[in-house]
Amino acid sequence: MDYLKIALAKGRIGKEASKLFKGIGLCDSLDPDSRKLIFKDEKNKISFTYVKSSDVITYVQNGVADLGVVGKDEILERETDLYELYDLGFGKCKFAIAGIENQKLYAKDQVLKVATKYPKVTKKYFAARNQKIKVIKLNGSVELAPLVGLADVIVDLVETGSTLKANGLNVIEEMFPISARLICNRVSYRFKYQLIAQLLAELKEMEEG
Amino acid sequence: MEYFRIEDELKYHGKRYQLEKEIEDMFMHEGYTHLELSAFENLDQLRSLYNKLKKEHIVKVYGGSDILVLRTDHTASIIKNLIPRWEPGLKLKLFYNSDVFRSSPNGEIKEIKQLGIEYLGEAALKADKEVFGLALQILNRYDQGFIIEVSNSKFIRGLIEAMALSEEEIEHLKDLIDRKNRFELVEFSEGLDLPEEIRNSLLNLLDLQGDLTALVKQAEQNYLNPTMAEALAELMELKTFTDKLGYSQHVYFDLSLLMELDYYDGLIFKGYYPNSFKEIVCGGRYDSFTEEFGQKISAVGFSLDADELMEKGGA
Numbered sequence: 035m036d037y038l039k040i041a042l043a044k045g046r047i048g049k050e051a052s053k054l055f056k057g058i059g060l061c062d063s064l065d066p067d068s069r070k071l072i073f074k075d076e077k078n079k080i081s082f083t084y085v086k087s088s089d090v091i092t093y094v095q096n097g098v099a100d101l102g103v104v105g106k107d108e109i110l111e112r113e114t115d116l117y118e119l120y121d122l123g124f125g126k127c128k129f130a131i132a133g134i135e136n137q138k139l140y141a142k143d144q145v146l147k148v149a150t151k152y153p154k155v156t157k158k159y160f161a162a163r164n165q166k167i168k169v170i171k172l173n174g175s176v177e178l179a180p181l182v183g184l185a186d187v188i189v190d191l192v193e194t195g196s197t198l199k200a201n202g203l204n205v206i207e208e209m210f211p212i213s214a215r216l217i218c219n220r221v222s223y224r225f226k227y228q229l230i231a232q233l234l235a236e237l238k239e240m241e242e243g
Numbered sequence: 244m245e246y247f248r249i250e251d252e253l254k255y256h257g258k259r260y261q262l263e264k265e266i267e268d269m270f271m272h273e274g275y276t277h278l279e280l281s282a283f284e285n286l287d288q289l290r291s292l293y294n295k296l297k298k299e300h301i302v303k304v305y306g307g308s309d310i311l312v313l314r315t316d317h318t319a320s321i322i323k324n325l326i327p328r329w330e331p332g333l334k335l336k337l338f339y340n341s342d343v344f345r346s347s348p349n350g351e352i353k354e355i356k357q358l359g360i361e362y363l364g365e366a367a368l369k370a371d372k373e374v375f376g377l378a379l380q381i382l383n384r385y386d387q388g389f390i391i392e393v394s395n396s397k398f399i400r401g402l403i404e405a406m407a408l409s410e411e412e413i414e415h416l417k418d419l420i421d422r423k424n425r426f427e428l429v430e431f432s433e434g435l436d437l438p439e440e441i442r443n444s445l446l447n448l449l450d451l452q453g454d455l456t457a458l459v460k461q462a463e464q465n466y467l468n469p470t471m472a473e474a475l476a477e478l479m480e481l482k483t484f485t486d487k488l489g490y491s492q493h494v495y496f497d498l499s500l501l502m503e504l505d506y507y508d509g510l511i512f513k514g515y516y517p518n519s520f521k522e523i524v525c526g527g528r529y530d531s532f533t534e535e536f537g538q539k540i541s542a543v544g545f546s547l548d549a550d551e552l553m554e555k556g557g558a
Contacts, residue, residue: 097520113348121426218423221515224390224495 038080038229041099042066043087043108047214050124051103055082058236079229091116091217100222101230106212107191111154117218119230120237125214129155131207132198133180133187139206140165141186149179150189159189159209177201259553263340266358266381266547270338273377275360278337280320282344286310289319302344302352313344313352316504318529318544321361326536334364340549359526359546363533367541368477371510371528372484374543378524379490382514385552389523391493391514394500395478396507396527398462401470402448405441421501425449440466451498455482458496474498474509481510506532510543519555523548 040055042048044066052064061075064082073082085093087104091112094102105125109118129152131139139146149170150156160167170185177197179185191212192198192205216237223230267277283304289312302313314320317339325335338360345353360377362370375393382389399420403413412435419428428449432442444466451458459475467475478496485494502511502525509528516523526545533540 095520116422118422118424118427219520221520223423224392224515225517227495 036079036226037074038101038226038233039083039099040080041083041085041090041093041102043090043102043104044084045087047087047103047105047125048084050214051122052082054122054124054237054240058240094217094219097219097222100219100226101233102217103214104217106215107152107155109215109217111152114217115220117220117223118215119218120216120234122214122216122237123241126211127191127193127213128211129159129189129209130192130205131187131189131209132177132192132203132205134203137180137187137206139187146187147185148187148189149176149185151176152189155209156189177203259549262553263358263549266549267338267340269377269381269384270358270360273336273373275336275338278321278339280314280317280324280339280341282314282342283311284314284320284323286312288323299348300345302346314341315343315345317341317343317357317359317546318361318504318506318532322529322533322536322542325363326533326538326540329364329538329540332364335361337361337363356549357546358549359544361542361544363540363542365541367509367528367530367543368480370541370543371477371481374526374545375481375510375512376484376488378512378514378526378545379485379488379493381547382516382524383490383493386516386555388517389493389514390495390517391512391524392495392497392500393478393481393510393512394496394498395474395509396502396511397477397509398471398474398498399448399501400508401468401474402441402444402466404470405466405468406435406437406445408435417501417505420448420499423449423499438466448499452496455479455496458498462498477510502527508532512545516551516555519551521548521551523551523555 042051049066052066055061056064060078060080061073061082064073066084071084075081083093083099087108090102090104091108091114093099094116095114103122107129146165146167147170148156148167149172151172151174153169153171156169170179172179176188176190179188180203181201187206189209195205198204218230286303301315304311304313321337321339338358340358342354342356345355347353360374362374379391382391403416408416416431419431429446432445437445447461447465451462455478459479462475485491500511500513506529507527508531511527512525513522514524524545524547528543530539530542533542
């Protein structure tokens with residue numbers, strides 16, 4: 035019988051996920067801090083792979099992994115054709131618009147400049163309220179953008195808000211909440227339905243118990 | 244490093260031609276006639292279809308004063324050509340073997356070879372069985388480990404019609420169902436003003452898969468309107484047929500199944516091979532789509548992804 039292959043995002047989500055899967059009795063050897071990237075549970079026929087969080091979707095989409103654990107932010111930012119089977123409840127944070135004190139989202143004679151790592155999410159959000167904006171895509175340290183005059187506001191994931199505060203920024207508007215999701219390849223879902231359904235039942239039991 | 248030699252490339256093409264020919268022979272054996280189609284479509288004429296397909300996936304070409312697009316779908320082309328001059332009583336069995344074009348987000352244009360059939364003007368159930376049977380036969384010929392997912396789109400349509408939602412709400416709802424996103428579906432349904440029985444039916448939808456007899460019973464315990472009941476009855480009839488053919492272990496019923504192109508109205512199906520991660524075959528019934536071109540004609544068909552079949556079919 036084939037293994038059920040699960041791709042986990044490295045980092046915080048991967049750590050939480052390893053706790054969760056160990057919690058339902060899978061793969062004791064799973065260790066997110068190890069340099070090893072592949073872990074096998076021979077008994078339950080499940081294998082886990084740690085990959086960069088932005089690659090989890092690629093692994094699952096191409097069927098190299100049947101399932102994946104990844105933040106909803108990655109799912110929203112990418113064009114995906116997957117099942118989102120379960121909200122794992124951890125990795126909770128929010129998408130928010132932030133800027134310096136008294137920064138407004140509307141100015142009559144200007145187009146708002148928004149810096150973000152998430153251009154797709156940002157465009158969609160502002161388009162839904164018919165506001166024209168200019169998106170500036172950054173790959174990190176987004177908080178800098180309003181301080182150096184690159185943008186008026188930023189759109190980013192906010193967990194506690196301490197990074198914002200440390201840079202003198204405030205949340206202007208909360209957009210929507212995010213959490214870690216269990217995603218699944220559409221074809222794997224059909225061919226490994228029994229295994230996947232069983233895993234889902236165990237996760238549910240754990241959550242309720 | 245060794246490059247792919249001309250000889251190898253020709254061998255590959257030869258194998259591929261062989262496969263296409265085999266499938267075309269099966270089509271012709273069943274009485275289907277070949278139809279040649281233009282690669283161009285006028286964007287305005289197919290507006291209703293292209294509204295449903297993501298705009299960024301369409302390859303646009305500018306010719307004179309018209310905006311043309313490269314064909315994204317064979318069925319739409321065929322229907323647009325034939326339905327306006329349809330003659331009553333006509334029955335047509337057609338097949339095609341040509342490319343469709345899709346644009347990917349990074350601007351790359353993909354050329355996808357499709358082989359497929361359309362059965363027009365025949366009594367619905369008879370044509371459904373024949374077309375579905377042929378899809379099973381082809382899938383089975385190239386890999387006996389195949390699985391085919393089946394549903395009837397009237398089930399979801401019936402349910403959605405009972406909910407009185409806006410266009411945007413319907414689109415969002417279908418997206419959640421299509422992703423089997425139970426968590427957000429629950430959340431979204433709580434924000435809608437729905438009668439209790441309809442909400443229960445909606446939340447139960449993602450569980451309606453597996454053994455058809457069991458899931459029909461389950462569906463009947465919840466809200467069911469005539470359109471939804473019709474869908475279930477048609478599926479039961481199809482199940483009797485596939486059981487008789489001996490394909491029952493390959494056929495999975497899943498009432499939450501949705502298609503990328505939203506013109507289907509009745510039987511829908513998608514077929515897969517174990518080592519491939521793309522649909523090998525997809526198809527269904529689309530009578531109401533023909534209505535958009537003037538007349539409602541019985542119409543059912545499927546298309547095969549020839550590249551994927553060649554790669555994964557072990558041919």
